[in-house]
Amino acid sequence: MATTLNRSCNQYLIHLAQDNLDFRLPVTSFMQHYSCRSAFELWGHGQTHSELKTSLLNYPLENMLPFMHKDSTYKINVYTFNKTLEFADRIKRIDALDYLPFEGAVSLKSPEHIFCLLEDYGTDPNNIPEHPNYIYFGRWIADGQRELIRSHSVKNRHFIGNTSMDAGLSFIMANHAKVKENDLVFDPFVGTGSLLVACSQFGAYVCGTDIDFNTIHGKGRSSRKSQKWRGPDENIRANLRQYGTEKMYVDVMVSDASKPVWREAALFDAIITDPPYGIRESTRRTGSHKDISKPHDGIYVDSHVPVSQAYHLSDIFTDLLHSSALHLVMGGRLVYWLPVYRPEYCEEMVPLHPCLRVISNCEQTLSSHTARRLITMEKIKEPEELDSLAHMEDLHLSPYQGHNAFREKYFSGLNKRCGKEEDRPHVNGQ
Amino acid sequence: MKLLTHNMLTSHVKGVTKGYPLLIKATEVKMNEVEFNPQFVSRMIPKLEWSALIQAAEELGHRQDLPGELVPDYEKDEEFLKMVHRVLLEVEVIEGFLQCPESGREFPITRGIPNMLLNEEEA
Numbered sequence: 001m002a003t004t005l006n007r008s009c010n011q012y013l014i015h016l017a018q019d020n021l022d023f024r025l026p027v028t029s030f031m032q033h034y035s036c037r038s039a040f041e042l043w044g045h046g047q048t049h050s051e052l053k054t055s056l057l058n059y060p061l062e063n064m065l066p067f068m069h070k071d072s073t074y075k076i077n078v079y080t081f082n083k084t085l086e087f088a089d090r091i092k093r094i095d096a097l098d099y100l101p102f103e104g105a106v107s108l109k110s111p112e113h114i115f116c117l118l119e120d121y122g123t124d125p126n127n128i129p130e131h132p133n134y135i136y137f138g139r140w141i142a143d144g145q146r147e148l149i150r151s152h153s154v155k156n157r158h159f160i161g162n163t164s165m166d167a168g169l170s171f172i173m174a175n176h177a178k179v180k181e182n183d184l185v186f187d188p189f190v191g192t193g194s195l196l197v198a199c200s201q202f203g204a205y206v207c208g209t210d211i212d213f214n215t216i217h218g219k220g221r222s223s224r225k226s227q228k229w230r231g232p233d234e235n236i237r238a239n240l241r242q243y244g245t246e247k248m249y250v251d252v253m254v255s256d257a258s259k260p261v262w263r264e265a266a267l268f269d270a271i272i273t274d275p276p277y278g279i280r281e282s283t284r285r286t287g288s289h290k291d292i293s294k295p296h297d298g299i300y301v302d303s304h305v306p307v308s309q310a311y312h313l314s315d316i317f318t319d320l321l322h323s324s325a326l327h328l329v330m331g332g333r334l335v336y337w338l339p340v341y342r343p344e345y346c347e348e349m350v351p352l353h354p355c356l357r358v359i360s361n362c363e364q365t366l367s368s369h370t371a372r373r374l375i376t377m378e379k380i381k382e383p384e385e386l387d388s389l390a391h392m393e394d395l396h397l398s399p400y401q402g403h404n405a406f407r408e409k410y411f412s413g414l415n416k417r418c419g420k421e422e423d424r425p426h427v428n429g430q
Numbered sequence: 431m432k433l434l435t436h437n438m439l440t441s442h443v444k445g446v447t448k449g450y451p452l453l454i455k456a457t458e459v460k461m462n463e464v465e466f467n468p469q470f471v472s473r474m475i476p477k478l479e480w481s482a483l484i485q486a487a488e489e490l491g492h493r494q495d496l497p498g499e500l501v502p503d504y505e506k507d508e509e510f511l512k513m514v515h516r517v518l519l520e521v522e523v524i525e526g527f528l529q530c531p532e533s534g535r536e537f538p539i540t541r542g543i544p545n546m547l548l549n550e551e552e553a
Binding site: 181182184205207209211213216217247250251252253254255256259260261262263265266267 | 432438439440450469470473479519543544
């Protein structure tokens, strides 16, 4: 095990300021790639509230007014990253937004429009600044307002319940990855593309891949069957179009992230992704029959997708880090979510790579025994022949191998709670 | 599929060593107007395999006046950047397939989206 690998990084908890538990909306979702990611229409941002105000006053009024007219209802949520705010402080911040032309009535229970104010207090829980490092304000667009892609399974509830925070988290991820104008960003587990939407709003050009043909093509929506097909990719591309960032769309492809399709060169300024968490068939890759250890797990026949095998969690991250080391520009960042089983988590479980340095590692609790960690890594070295052999050994011995049991541990906890086999709440918190 | 993407794609069929660039057999190609951004084009040029770009543009009949080699000082040459912008981002393959130059394996493109999945024997 290479002892020169740098493990110093910050670990901390994310404190969420939720002003209303009613906001825990149950969402019908099933697999990672069918999950309905919420989206966040960014209206303004800045390093101070004064900068935010300037930014917001520059946002076209005609884009704001449809959501603020006097017959509508709304609510403003305040979210803070790495800090807990008192109720009174949250109210102060909401009141400070009175320069915006809100004409409608406030409704906490069932507002038509939801706005979010997001404050980022950095990554060090031992050194929380008095003022935020960055502030965002925007309109939350719940995927519940778009047509849901329904699966055959029973309704599931998700644990964190806070889908608008997820939308805000896309921006925090883009920020951690230092996404900026004219960057080229890639998401290897793109799903419905919400991370790309966030990056596009920072002025980056975006591309993504996903192993699921139907999600990439946006199939399964009944409205499409009667609709004449108008053009390529009515899903992710249409999402970008909705936010006026279609010009940032490069491409999406159906592809297996474990078998990268890119030539070996430093192509991307950032790789931002939320890999599948390994619950039943939501992790897949192409492979041969003889490699399959659990034959009834995740095998199906589909004209677009070859027979697949269980894609072990540790392999996902091995492949992700290896691919990032190859395809990121020097100094480019990888930002991804790592699912952890909290009772057994230790810092050594964070996957490492000799060409990537861990910048930060922060936990978002999902339940009493599960969490996910937002890991940020930066490319510090080009991969050489030697490194790729050495690191493969390292990662093979990585304690994260134990996380292949994440699936079993997750469900054993779950079965105690629900006592039902077919109840499979979605860990991704959608 | 845009030619920027094509320029970065390679065949990953098992055993193939010369899988780049993929050949393009297009049955439907569309021109799509995209806002010209000279900074982005300038940033992408060093990452491109120029000869592969020319070959792809020619395959699609969209090469026009694109030179066979990179011009020096291209960052300031707006006419040149506009040509590159057009070929990288405005030409889109809607239907057709990509073909591995060594194995001949085809990867279909439907509705502008390439399907790069391999079967278990090829992976």
